[in-house]
Amino acid sequence: MAKPTKSTLLVVDDDPAHRNMLLTLLMDWGYRMEGVEDGESAVVLCKERPFDLILMDVRMAGMSGIKALIEIKAYNPAIPIIIMTAYSNVETAVEAIKSGAYDYLTKPLDFDDLRLTLERALDHASLRHENKALKDTLASSFDPGGFIGQSTPMRQLQEMLATIAPSEATVLVTGESGTGKELVAKAIHANSQRRKGPYVAVNCAALTETLLESELFGHEKGAFTGAEKRREGRFLVADKGTIFLDEIGEMPMSMQVKLLRVIQEREIQRVGGDQTLKVDVRILAATNRKLSEEAMAGRFRQDLYYRLNVVALALPPLRERLEDIPLLAVHFLNKFAAKNSKHVKGFTPGAMDRLLKYSWPGNVRELENAVERAVVLLVGEYISERELPPAITKANNEGNCPEPVFSNMTLEAIERNAIFNALEAADGNKSEAARKLGISRKTLHAKLQRFAAESESARIESGLPAEHD
Template identity: 85%
Template sequence: MAKPSKTRLLVVDDDPGHRNMLLTLLADWGYRLEGAEDGEAAVALCRERPFDLILMDVRMAGMSGIEALKEIKAYNPAIPILIMTAYSNVETAVEAIKAGAYDYLTKPLDFDDLRLTLDRALDHASLRDENKALRDTLSATFDQGGIIGQSPSMRQLMELLAAVAPSEATVLVTGESGTGKELIARAIHTNSQRRKGPYVAVNCAALTETLLESELFGHEKGAFTGAEKRREGRFLVADKGTIFLDEIGEMPLAMQVKLLRAIQEREIQRVGGDQTIKVDVRILAATNRDLKEEVEAGRFRQDLYYRLNVVSLALPPLRERVEDIPLLTMHFLNKFAIKNGKQVKGFTPGAMDKLLKYSWPGNVRELENAVERAVVLLVGEYVTERELPPVIIQAQDGGQCPEPGFSNMTLEGVERIAILDALDAAEGNKSEAARRLGITRKTLHAKLQRYGVADAND
């Protein structure tokens, strides 16, 4: 959270006594403050100077808090606004949240609740600004190419990608199956000096040794049975561009020797030929194996490992970036809703809870398949537990699924799981869930909207 001494708040209330009380209280908490006596004054002040947060009454003479909220949000949509009211009016609360209010407080204010809500709002704004700054920095120079994630590990990976991509360094991408290693390779090529050249991917695990050599280096006519004409290999096709060697850990040792020479000398020789051909390629490789262990076991050449491992990028498994699951699920949900011609709004709390708690051995690829299955089977507007693959439900019913690693999650990610847990324990009863969480029902409703989660009956 931003330090209170540097945080500027605007208090808007047409009741001078209440406004002055808040100004005195918040000054004691260390905030820099200004007051406004009505909505018009608040809008005018927001156009003149920046504020980190606005605390505003909803019922005021002249321009109401809702009207002022809409005008301020139209001018500055990023600023968090807390609405106060002496009237427990659910419709007003919903209207305020829909208009962009961060949260809704009822008079007389509970000062502990006020302080906690201020802290959360400012933390949320600070994290949003950090993420925006990172996205802006990357977007100015870096095309993410479909890579999705705002978890700390993914943000760190994207920063490293942005630094590595423009270079000519050979890159080894490691990670479990389904984590998206080829997406990383494509992003490196797209943001490199070679982006106008070809990008050629080869799955080293899909071919026998003889076919792999021909695939990589080409062959002369008559080099082997069935070689009826000369064929150019993938290295030559990738000239002036990038070649991506996927599942490099599956390559036979005999082929590793030939690949090492191609990397060292940047020249190849067709199968059955005696002429060496110079090639200008950048080499990217990926594996789901631990190549250090493969070297120690004698299954992978040490000299080739060091040639490939100039820069290493490790993709975290999905279970270690749980806070990215809602982003990924909504991305896949929109993708498959369009593909299947369906109107889908989101996930019920129970369904999202199951997705967050599953261990995802198949990583992002398994999540994508699960969401596609759910969309295909879906009849209503919200994905429920019924549409999820049985393995996800059975793993948790059997108690085999570990809890998420909270130490690697953002506060917002932990809060999301806590809310879904409370809803699950309350069997979907929002009032009971709010009581368990120690928040109001309207605050719970606002948070569910913020996280893209809703009850199927909403």
């Protein structure tokens, strides 16, 4: 009776007897097998054919198992590689794991341990593939509506938005001014089942109590001085769509009571009227206040807070996602250079360093305004410190940055920033940039290829140009 066919494995071992033993054993376990005798052949074969897992010796003639592991991982990071060696020592194990090995086995192999390790590695790879497929499905169905950034907080935000947008849940968006709360609301509406319906935004802080009630619910003719005709409120205009209540924390208590009734009953009454009107709307709200604390202090109704806080989205301030600043700055530079018909090549290293060191109390909106100002004032091809707003250069000079520039950045982001700054300083000369960085030109080229692949993935996730509330 034929065994079920499983995954395709590659055995890399310069000992013919040991290699053939493994090939026979693993084929008997139901795997499809290939075998090679050295690291060079393994690297070449992995570029030509797909494998689900590699079982590789460490010490081989020619290219070592560790070096082959590194080259294969650079080409295909997802493939699990299990290292084998007859020389069991901590240094080799640490080096293998640091280089990307899934696990480490010593010779002579324990077959039960080998079988368990293979199954565990393949299950792990399968789970990663399923998670990636799920994320790709979400990404293909979700238009992020202009979010720019590759930082962990931004990726988590986009994944959360992709999950909640198709639902009917009420969403409370919190965050400092300038973080993009209305952008989030627009993205939720644009990716919801209500996207063909109206999107209506109301700034609750911009109107008096009387005008806010009329704005939300409408009024009858003669309801108050100046009400010369009936007016439909924003809730009725948003019927079958979405209403976004910005700065909900500024809403007067008396209005909070009326809003609570609308949320509970999905009914409104015009000011001065007695007719009850049904409305079918999804409610999104936003505030730069800590609404939970406001509710506990009695400045906001707790029952309304709980009604609004079905799903909470907290937007990170720009100072907590520093690695996104170069991407945002270049985006705004291109936007305003085109708007002002200017040819601008980029930022000087000094200017970008200023942007990275500033604490950005006004968040993305402040960054956008700073870049627009710099483009307008620029007479050359590169934005320097001279074109930046005094608040940014002064804060840097006085040491008002709350923490060092790289303190919130990942090692990968720091590396990326260093490479791009070196390239800019070398006017794009890769050999010169590699010399300044203390790496080979080949290494620099490999890193740039990886950055390009990551940027393309991020571009697909990021969608259209950004706009911020």
